[in-house]
Amino acid sequence: MESTKLKSLKQTKAKPSSVRNLVLTALKNGPLTRNEIAETIDRRLSSVCGRINELLRDGLVEVVGTTQDSETDREVEVLGRKSLDIGGLEIENTVPRYMEVKSGT
Numbered sequence: 001m002e003s004t005k006l007k008s009l010k011q012t013k014a015k016p017s018s019v020r021n022l023v024l025t026a027l028k029n030g031p032l033t034r035n036e037i038a039e040t041i042d043r044r045l046s047s048v049c050g051r052i053n054e055l056l057r058d059g060l061v062e063v064v065g066t067t068q069d070s071e072t073d074r075e076v077e078v079l080g081r082k083s084l085d086i087g088g089l090e091i092e093n094t095v096p097r098y099m100e101v102k103s104g105t
């Protein structure tokens with residue numbers, strides 16, 4: 001059963017800056033691959049990858065490991081929201097989700 005929040009994410013007609021927000025929202029529940037993010041927010045993979053590259057560059061998202069893609073059997077990056085340090089208080093935005101994630105470099 002799909003949550004109301006995810007349904008509303010999929011129904012949104014988004015501009016690139018809005019797609020960035022959708023990606024960050026999708027990552028709130030924990031790390032995902034690019035394909036999983038694209039499926040979650042119902043966007044083309046090419047659109048999602050462009051926004052993820054921006055978020056990586058801006059330091060809002062980080063590679064937290066890798067996993068095997070079940071469809072392609074290729075190793076893919078697992079992405080998560082980057083922890084924030086606010087006045088010495090570190091806020092962790094990622095929740096461990098993958099059992100066999102290899103540590104990112």
